[in-house]
Amino acid sequence: MAPPRLSSILQPPSAVDPRVWRACAGWSSRLPPIGSHVCYFPEGHAEHAWYPPDLSAVLGGGGAPFFRCRVVGGRLLANRRSDEVFSEIRLDPSPSAAPTEEAAAAAWSGGGEGDDGGMAWFVKILTESDANCGGGFSVPRSCAEHIFPPLNLAAEPPVQTLSISDLHGTAWKFCHIYRGTPRRHLLTTGWSKFAESKRLISGDAIIFVKDKSNGDLFVGFRRALRLFDADSPFLPFLAEIDPEEDERTISELGFSRCVRGRIPSANVVEAARSADLGRPFEVLYYPKAGLPEFVVPEAEVDAAMRVPWKVGMRVTLSVEGEDSSTMHNVLGTGQNLHGVCFR
CATH class of the missing domain: 2.40.330.10 (DNA-binding pseudobarrel domain)
Structure with a gap:
């Protein structure tokens, strides 16, 4: 019997028009094309979990901090509790993996990067x-x-x-x-x-979306999030959140406003274990959650690994504006190197 979809563990989500999904997700969100080759980073996945999962059994061997996979399917969804958009991405680490018929026929992309897909939208911070x-x-x-x-x-x-x-x-x-x-x-x-x-x-962002072809109107949200995990090497300024307080928030609202808290920790462990064993698996990805991607195009990872990184090197990071209508570059200088860090 096939395992249940991860999204079915939560309240059943709603399927979303790819063009509306892209408008609500923002310009910085990326969807790996079905059939493309990617690298799955379990440690990055773990940063989206309710509480930090123990991945030592999977990543304790000293190998690469990622698994090479092929995207074999996916769905674009919305959380019924929080109205946040997310994607369900199906990955297969086996070399012979091929897209499923369902995936090949699915509407996945609502237009390429920079393409509005025939939609207009406006974002306001409440x-x-x-x-x-x-x-x-x-x-x-x-x-x-x-x-x-x-x-x-x-x-x-x-x-x-x-x-x-x-x-x-x-x-x-x-x-x-x-x-x-x-x-x-x-x-x-x-x-x-x-x-x-x-x-x-x-602080919540509301997104009004118009279909240019017929004038239909849609509305979505990006929730104001509290940051978490003061020990994160990527976000050293994050404030600690009391887990009991966050559990009360989830109970009252039906969703968490913590930047972590989108995915059960056990699902991260199961995905990492499946990747390690070469079995197909699914991951849920919430864009705009204040955390980095954990499913990255393989070519980008390979290109980054060829760079002779060193302290003092100038780097550029593309950052989405507060209302997600623009992208701008932030310049910085590398101050430290972490040889075993997934980033």
């Missing part, structure tokens, strides 16, 4: 006023003019009813009005119920 369940949502002018249908500004007041679908297919009705002194765009009726249902807080 303010305290926006997240207040007793108030309304202040709509940036650019969003109102380029994402929402045009208002009849000759009416008094200019007002319309919007129907916007969440990532699970539920349609939400909002009153969009243009009023005040000075005038501004607002979502009023319907917003409070929506904000309460989605458990929105200040």
